[in-house]
Amino acid sequence: MTALLDVSDLTVTFRTDRGLVRAVDSVSLSVAAGETLALVGESGSGKSVTALSILGLIAPGRIEQGRIAFAGDDLTGFDEAALRAIRGDRIAMIFQEPMSSLNPVLTIGKQVAEPIWLHRRMAWREAYAQAAELLRKVAIPDAGTRLNDYPHQFSGGMRQRVMIAMALACRPQLIIADEPTTALDVTVQAQILALLKGLTRETNAALLLITHDLGVVARYADRVAVMYGGRIVESGPAAALYRKPKHPYTEGLMHSVPRLDGLASKRLPAIPGQPPDLAKLPTGCAFAPRCPHVHDACRASVPQLRALGDLRAVACHRHG
Numbered sequence: 001m002t003a004l005l006d007v008s009d010l011t012v013t014f015r016t017d018r019g020l021v022r023a024v025d026s027v028s029l030s031v032a033a034g035e036t037l038a039l040v041g042e043s044g045s046g047k048s049v050t051a052l053s054i055l056g057l058i059a060p061g062r063i064e065q066g067r068i069a070f071a072g073d074d075l076t077g078f079d080e081a082a083l084r085a086i087r088g089d090r091i092a093m094i095f096q097e098p099m100s101s102l103n104p105v106l107t108i109g110k111q112v113a114e115p116i117w118l119h120r121r122m123a124w125r126e127a128y129a130q131a132a133e134l135l136r137k138v139a140i141p142d143a144g145t146r147l148n149d150y151p152h153q154f155s156g157g158m159r160q161r162v163m164i165a166m167a168l169a170c171r172p173q174l175i176i177a178d179e180p181t182t183a184l185d186v187t188v189q190a191q192i193l194a195l196l197k198g199l200t201r202e203t204n205a206a207l208l209l210i211t212h213d214l215g216v217v218a219r220y221a222d223r224v225a226v227m228y229g230g231r232i233v234e235s236g237p238a239a240a241l242y243r244k245p246k247h248p249y250t251e252g253l254m255h256s257v258p259r260l261d262g263l264a265s266k267r268l269p270a271i272p273g274q275p276p277d278l279a280k281l282p283t284g285c286a287f288a289p290r291c292p293h294v295h296d297a298c299r300a301s302v303p304q305l306r307a308l309g310d311l312r313a314v315a316c317h318r319h320g
Contacts, residue, residue, distance in 0.1 A: 010066030109147030229286030
């Protein structure tokens with residue numbers, strides 16, 4: 001399957017008062033048209049920075065090395081004007097918090113219609129009519145009237161639907177969804193994700209889904225990439241990865257998920273310790289201080305991501 005997006009050896013750094021922080025370190029991933037890739041990991045693991053790097057939205061960060069190939073073009077060589085032409089048109093992003101992503105002083109209709117008017121060069125009246133149709137598609141009742149409302153007049157779930165409508169406005173080839181169901185109740189979560197998956201299937205768009213919710217990943221993702229300390233530590237088809245995780249961090253994430261068939265009296269396992277400080281990463285494997293299988297090689301050198309066959313890859317000295 002040919003990759004629509006192919007990120008290769010991406011490294012992103014930020015200069016801070018504490019020195020140079022390597023937020024993303026030699027990350028490689030790919031996603032094909034019609035495919036859903038889930039990027040999983042704890043907060044601070046580098047998921048959002050990886051996604052924002054694709055669209056060139058990492059200021060004051062800097063891409064130190066790597067290639068971001070989208071439909072054959074290397075986006076790292078694009079200037080701001082060229083990236084602006086792609087954002088919202090061929091690549092769209094659904095941000096984590098819709099209330100801070102939507103403009104509070106513009107109506108919903110103006111915000112949904114703007115990318116259509118800008119990228120499709122159509123009359124404002126036509127763009128507005130398409131905005132109403134998009135709101136109907138994402139199941140917002142009385143869409144024609146609600147175009148004139150402001151973000152504060154919508155519930156959290158409805159605002160998230162508006163963000164999805166904006167993302168789909170120009171029928172993008174790639175949609176990046178960064179924690180699209182944060183702070184929503186489980187019923188609305190299921191509705192939003194089913195809607196997003198259905199619409200991407202309908203348009204054959206690729207979906208990069210960033211989340212820490214393993215239940216969401218199991219239900220909606222085709223492939224999974226697990227991040228820790230700015231690096232990808234395991235990747236593979238979702239079914240195979242869930243059936244038998246290879247990296248100790250992935251195992252810890254799986255074991256920490258409550259099970260309906262588990263014993264009510266049994267304490268839920270947790271990964272000991274804290275996520276690593278990216279400004280002071282340990283020598284060797286970043287997961288070594290928390291790993292139950294740690295040995296001398298883990299503390300001495302950083303394990304590289306190695307192919308295991310069956311489209312699996314893992315960065316762990318146990319699988320060297």
